[in-house]
Amino acid sequence: MSVKTAVDGVLAGARADLERLVRIPSIWADPAHSEDTHASARTVAELARGAGAATVRIVEVAGGAPAVVAQWPAPEGQPTILLYAHHDVQPTGGDEHWTTPPFEPTERDGRLYGRGAADDKAGVLTHIAALRAYAGRPPIGVTLFIEGEEESGSPTLPALLRAHHDLLAADVVVIADAANPAVDVPALTTSLRGLVDCVVEVAMLEHPVHSGMAGGAAGDALTALCRLLASLHDEHGDVAVPGLVRGERTAAGVGDDGAEAEFRANNGLLDGVELIGCGSIPERIWCHPAAAILGIDAPRVADAPNVLVPRARALVSLRIAPGDDPAAAQHALTEHLQAHVPWGAQLTVVPRTGGGPFSLEAIGDPYDAARRAFAEAYGNDVREIGMGGSIPFVAEFARTFPGAAVLVTGVGDPASHWHGIDESLHLGMFARGVLAEALLLAELARG
Structure with missing residues (x-):
């Protein structure tokens, strides 16, 4: 039986199991969904057992989310590949904004809609389906590692890698948590931005005071916070924090610059809204830092009294370019905020999660094997691209296992709307992704 025939035979079951997994609201960042995340891990473990794993473990460290590690031992003389994805998902952003309920998978026009349908439960089922195509007996050794806190910045991942170092060691690593430029064009992601964020609090008053009796002489914290946050960008929209790395596009990112109209459509920019930044x-997305305000704690408009707000705080997110250091970037961000807080307001900056950027040269036998496998599955040559998002696991794993070849790929596309409303997976691309991974296992066995 050919690999393609075998893959065709497992796709229907993989689709059903993907829908089953999407129905579990595994939002680890929300304590109310802690048990859902554990239920998601148990489901992944069950799927791994059903795919013929010799051993399956649910592992975690203190304060961390449950991860699944399953193993298929290597035949004599064959390498071991580690297949990574994550089973936790982002919050929905408001169920009422979705066309259909976010945790009720729904097919429309060849796409499967639901939170996690693309990011990253599709990655989980890509791995499971590829293993099923070999009836649980892959031609090389396989370690399946499905993380449970990637959407929270993987804060306990370093401890998890230390605790299970020998269990996770591999010759090749496939990260199924990235995207392709089009549903029929495969990609290897060769650079990722890192991430640091912090909670910024501005205090101006001991307590609220009447805005008419004190306003004009006493400032309010919310206005001060707005002025401070505005200092993060220059007039062009580029990040104005000194000391951050700002890279240039290199050969590792060769590809189509993309039409602005396509970018605007894929990201839902409103008519008349200008793009920010230069280049x-x-x-802008792959090589430059980017700052965003993800949330503000302040009185709701409907409930706001006519008083000066004494305190206000915001969550600041900073994507950092390849080549930057998270600790140095966090220090630069903090120094900038301290230098720009207005009117002598009291400032508190509390760092939160962080993850390093990553870049590589896709040179060597494993990358050549991936190019052959992906080109056969998709019918198009592989593109090398960068990605503006962050996958903390990649840099952390590369530091822990420096000899492993890392392949960052996935089954998302620009219309998948990762982290957004109406997230979706193109089912045709999902089938190509499963075939590509199954062919990769065969290519690595021959190599």
């Missing part, structure tokens, strides 16, 4: 769109 090509790939440079």
